[in-house]
Amino acid sequence: MAEYKFPGVYVEETLGLGVSVASGETAVPVFLGDFGDAVDSVAPLRSWLEFTELGDTLTASVFAAVLRGYFANGGSRCYLANTAGRSLDDTLAAVQGYSDITVLLAPGLWDEGEKQAGEWARALAGYAASHRAMAILHADRAHTPAQASAAVDGWGLEEEARSHTAVYHPWVRQSGTGEEVVVPPSGILAGVWARTDRERGVWKAPANVVLAGVSGLEYRASDQEQGDNRSLNFLRDFTGQGLVVWGARTLAADEGITWRYIPVRRLVDAVYRDIATALQILVFEPNAQPTWEKARAAVDGYLHSLWRMGALMGTKPEEAYFVQVGKDITMTQDDLDHGRLIVKTGLAVVRPAEFIMLEHTIELAQG
CATH class of the missing domain: 3.40.50 (Rossmann fold)
Structure with a gap:
């Protein structure tokens, strides 16, 4: 903190709300x-x-x-x-x-x-x-x-x-x-x-x-x-x-390829839990572009780290995952009016051409 030596009006810039997604325990x-x-x-x-x-x-x-x-x-x-x-x-x-x-x-x-x-x-x-x-x-x-x-x-x-x-x-x-x-x-x-x-x-x-x-x-x-x-x-x-x-x-082995394998099911569930936990910090934040960008950047950074560790398919990030959030992209005006922040993610965990879709809706408090 700065040291103030005489009376007056001081303006101090501080970092805004930080959002990050951390990997939680997966086998408890x-x-x-x-x-x-x-x-x-x-x-x-x-x-x-x-x-x-x-x-x-x-x-x-x-x-x-x-x-x-x-x-x-x-x-x-x-x-x-x-x-x-x-x-x-x-x-x-x-x-x-x-x-x-x-x-x-x-x-x-x-x-x-x-x-x-x-x-x-x-x-x-x-x-x-x-x-x-x-x-x-x-x-x-x-x-x-x-x-x-x-x-x-x-x-x-x-x-x-x-x-x-x-x-x-x-x-x-x-x-x-x-x-x-x-x-x-x-x-x-x-x-x-x-x-x-x-x-x-x-x-x-x-x-x-x-x-x-x-x-x-x-x-x-x-x-x-x-x-x-x-x-x-x-x-x-x-x-x-x-x-x-x-x-x-x-x-579900005989019901299609999507959830046939244990690691696919467990990875998707772990990603969902991690993102849902992290986005809770945004409750009570304004449902506007700065908040959306914080959410998108946090989820993107998390999925990028998973891709680099080999958890997702694809030779480049855009083949491995995507993150979407925004008005007329993931949210309608009705969603905004009712305080819903919706983040959509897609994960290429089965084949590069197939994405498993996740959607997170955060209820933001209304004034």
Whole structure:
């Protein structure tokens, strides 16, 4: 600040409102299940050591093996959501208070049979779709690939929910504790997603990754079985490679190319969340050209950085993305009269010639 030595009128120029878009965390999972008295509603968890401090009852449960696999394969910060004494709807309502959660898992998905598995799958997938998150689900332990596909089809997920859901098969034999335990693969995959995002980026497929702490598979699928069940993501045992993740598709794999692949769905959702968060600073700003330019420049800078990191297709920025904002471009006079600031972006995440469209509407306060 300038030093004023005598009375008078001083004019000091300051920088205007700055807008920037930062990349948020992309792989923060919540594990839903009956944690008894060890967890009160929703609790954060930062490490395996923290989990062991929750008590002997939990450390001897299947959740312990699932969480061990999660942390062993690259997982870090996560949440536990307790369903003990409350409905699944109430549990998901509590989860809604944590906006950083981007992945949902239910290790006990099949504990009460096929009917409950379907109810939980629909609830988790629906929540994921409405919150731009993902549900990592799994087939039952005894399922063959054909049975797993039939069970998943029986869930009756809506199209949008299918694009926000990935299903893995088979269950795994987990080692490292002195004895083998058989666990669903979802926790391990959540760890793989977290590690892949951290090391390569959310746009990298979480596949062709060697699994840690896994000694075997409960079912060895063939190439033919994988080809016949394209909505499932398989864990495979290849000679010379070991146990690897061999698939990166959503349940929308058979419904067109747009949302077929996990990294496409997750990248677009991450971009939407990041831009929406950043543009909140513009609430109460005048809905006029200077504000529009701040929004455009911030989003352009963010997408340009993603393109330079290899997240978007194209040999030059205009082939990779576009940003639009302005009267008679993204907004009508009615939008302006009602305080709506609309920013449209297009991302070439599938092929250079195809753009996935996003639209952000910010409600600006009216005087």
